[in-house]
Amino acid sequence: MRHAIVLIWGALLAEQVLGEYGMAHFSNKAKAKGKDYCIFFNSQWARLPQDLKKASRLQIHDLTASIAMVLRGNCTFYEKVRLAQTNGARGLLIVSKDRLTPPAGNRTQYEEIDIPVALLSYADMLDISRKFGMGGNVAMYAPNEPVLDYNMVIIFLMAVGTVAVGSYWAGSRDIKKRYMKHKRDDSGEKQDEETLDVTPIMICVFVVMCCSMLVLLYFFYDQLVYMIIGIFCLAASIGLYSCLCPLVRRIPFGKCRIPVNNLPYCHKRPQVRMMALSVFCVGVSLTWGVFRNEDQWAWVLQDALGIAFCLYMLKTIRLPTFKACTLLLVVLFVYDVFFVFITPLFTSHGESIMVEVAAGPSDSSTQEKLPMVLKVPRLNSSPLALCDRPFSLLGFGDILVPGLLVAYCHRFDIVMHSSRIYFVACTIAYGIGLLITFVALALMQMGQPALLYLVPCTLLTCLATALWRRELPMFWTGSGFAKEVPQPSGMALDCTKDTEQSNEDPVIDCTKTPEESSPVICTDPEDSDDTSRSSDRLCQNTRAAH
Template sequence: MYGHVPVCPVPGPPHEHRCPSCPLFPWASRAVVLTASLVPQVACEYGMVHVASKDGGPKGKDYCILYNPQWAHLPHDLSKAPPLQLRNWTASLLCSAADLPAHGFRDQIPLVARGNCTFYEKVRLAQGSGARGLLIVSRERLVPPGGNKTQYDEIAIPVALLSYRDMLDIFRRFGHLVQVSLYAPNEPVLDYNMVIIFIMAVGTVAIGGYWAGSRDVKKRYMKHKRDDGLEKQEDEAVDVTPVMTCVFVVMCCSMLVLLYHFYDLLVYVVIGIFCLASATGLYSCLAPCVRRLPFGECRVPNNSLPYFHKRPQVRMLLLALFCVAVSVVWGIFRNEDQWAWVLQDALGIAFCLYMLRTIRLPTFKVSEGGSPSSVQSGSSIMVEVATGPSDSATREKLPMVLKVPRLNSSPLALCDRPFSLLGFGDILVPGLLVAYCHRFDIQVQSSRVYFVACTIAYGVGLLVTFVALALMQRGQPALLYLVPCTLVTSCAVALWRRELGVFWTGSGFAKALPPSPWAPAPTDGPQPPKDPATPLSPQPPSEEPATSPRPAEQSPEPCTPEEMGPGAPTREPRSPAEPEGPDQAQLHPLAQHSSSA
């Protein structure tokens, strides 16, 4: 979870506080740099300038300004900020008395250009000519206007910096006869968009963990599965090993450092990878729903194309084209702040669900050893990379986050961080543990105790992250709170149920336990009644669970000679008394002979 408060650099841009560069004193610049590094950072705050037309034109609009409260404080309420006429004086730098107009800036707020002199000289001249405030237009990065203590005592009017882009938008939208009001509303403790982020994050973890656990256990109990084409083949799960965890951590740290230093080059690589991965994840999430549709079951004709020679169903082909189209649309309009975040969140959730279904924790101790909470010390670098460097030439943002626009109006939302972000890692890492808990629940038939407890612990950890964000007013590494909550809760439940040893090593997955109530029935035929006095005995890992004989009327449809090959013998339907499996058929030759007769 990333938030941000403005951190201001040392006062003044290079051309306004320039270090001496006399060739006779090469040590001078180093001394000034050393002295500047010891100077405390200038106090600065984000504020707003409310612009409205004097002749009742379009509705007013707020623009971002950066000001120094040590010059003069701004009111927190717009109703207490008097509207004043804005005077366009950008043709002048306002560095000398000759730059002042003949009648001064009586009850006006002049708009002047930045450069050639200090901020103090500009605001001193403006205040002496009757100005009620000063706006300095900057083509460069906004920095706080600063000065020494005596200069702060002399000035009684506010001075702020406005970006050149916003100045152009003001004159284009409202013309040159405008009124402005300078104010700085208080930042809300928490934004309402946290509720949306909470629902998306907890919902993704719960659905992904439930889906991954159910799918994995279902595959263990399904002995016979007819291949109905490539689109019905389930992806094999990848077990996380300690070596894989170490490699993953090293790659993430290396990528983080590379992005920090070469952000403008690698950001497009990350965007391309996200488009491919999110399209795959969206297809994986929608495929089970599309397969239930009663139309589009026909297949493409025979061909020799690389993928189409497997003759996919038309509905699955259309689904693949739809997923690619959604990903491409987001890639083209990714910088549209009004609606592109909806597509990014949908693709991101689909990607997280796909990863939770594909990656699997074989044991609990892997999650304990691979806990990334110890890697979160460089949170400042993580926040800088996740939100995008402020000096980036491309202005691109990394898409590996869920983002929701701020719902409260505030200077921070207007100036610097219009979105609240939650990284994919804050969903995937705890989500793998939630999926592990669900798999373990089904194996030991514990009525989803581990799954529910771990999901609730994730929600509590996310709430703790929100509280820390509100108290510290800076970006928080969410895994620092999520990982301990989920790990401690899972261990506590296992200790309470006296299953900590099995839960720790994952030995419950090494043997085939009796079918759980949520597992699919192994056959469609009727099951013989079970003797309640007969104890259940687990089967060895190498053996498959026994299946009941298939009735004659439900015998599988025989394959045609074309499907089985030119030299393959035809297969007759089995009788109800014939057992399934090649090994059992060899043990009962009499039954096989009578069946063929």
């Protein structure tokens, strides 16, 4: 596998033209302070100084001893730069109305040309004309950028925290449902949240849908982006409601029900506090939807909604066996690597489909971004912040896919009474894999498929733990879940028989013996929602006092 990855990277590096971001500092005598603009250049033509103080300030209106600025047109980069160099220019700025791509050439052309050539956006050219006219000076330079940004720490904490909390919650909730079947008399307030067991067929269908949707977004981004934003708003509000619901149930007021009505989803008269929670969650989601492009603060709402969505998915979707976990992670591993590293060989400009869709195409007419990522603005100050995308991103899939494996590990820990060793080991492995992803991102300076590092770290760690504990057959097939587990201490018993209860689940009889005449009284507490979500009725075996 390692040799295959090396060959893939080598092929990509052989085919791609390396481009670098730089700065063009424009100024004139009338204005003491100039302004930097983003440029995209190819250092194989000529290198730029790293410091503005070492860059020559040249005029842009005359070719002789100057930096020429021309429109992109139809002729090649080489023809433009050769003509500029022949006429005595010291550099060439090519104004492009399309996306900025590295000015390419061949080895012979690189050896012939010794002046720098860079691309400048058409919008920046118009701004330069308004502010400096055509008689200003320009100095091109390429400042160093920090290898790592401090925002990686925030992304790391959010991702690992979401995986740990969501997996712990999913495991605890799933095991509790093995003993208790939730049947609420107050069914209008909260229906039981069903768990979805993932099958191999579902995994294959899911991957095909992911591939199709990603390709459609690449070709029809502007037409589909608003649909994705709408779906995210709906899913995020549901996830936020699911996460806040246990907290709201502990509030001692707002238990009265709304009046009788025929409104959708309200005809069963839910409690006022739950209605208020629903309105709040929808309001938060709509607030983000309206102000989603406010870079100063909207990213906080997006991350909060995204974390809530991931927690909801982790406790709703259940992988029943380690075999299913392995199938899902391996298939998505191939999917992630293909769309990041292989697709640049087939796209017109050599860009990765995954990176292009996740970050938003630079030539998009809507300039909208997909919300299915955690995003944190860059915290290091650098002039190149004008060029590079100002946010660091981590996709939800890089949290959910390994998180489903961690949740399986926690459920297995509880069943096998293994002191949560699988859960802790897999969570630590996820954190290590994420750190390796950040290191690869810093070294390669290009978007990384996080699953390339997360999948081997988590799968191999779980496999090694199961081998060490000699539990691999049970861990692989999930057969440990078929064992009868002792009733946890302190958990209330359910004296009502669930009609959907499986044959394996024991039926608990609250009566002491069939012959005893002591009555069994099942009483509802004042509000069972406030005391325990795992039991709707308490059983009291009463006897006459002697």
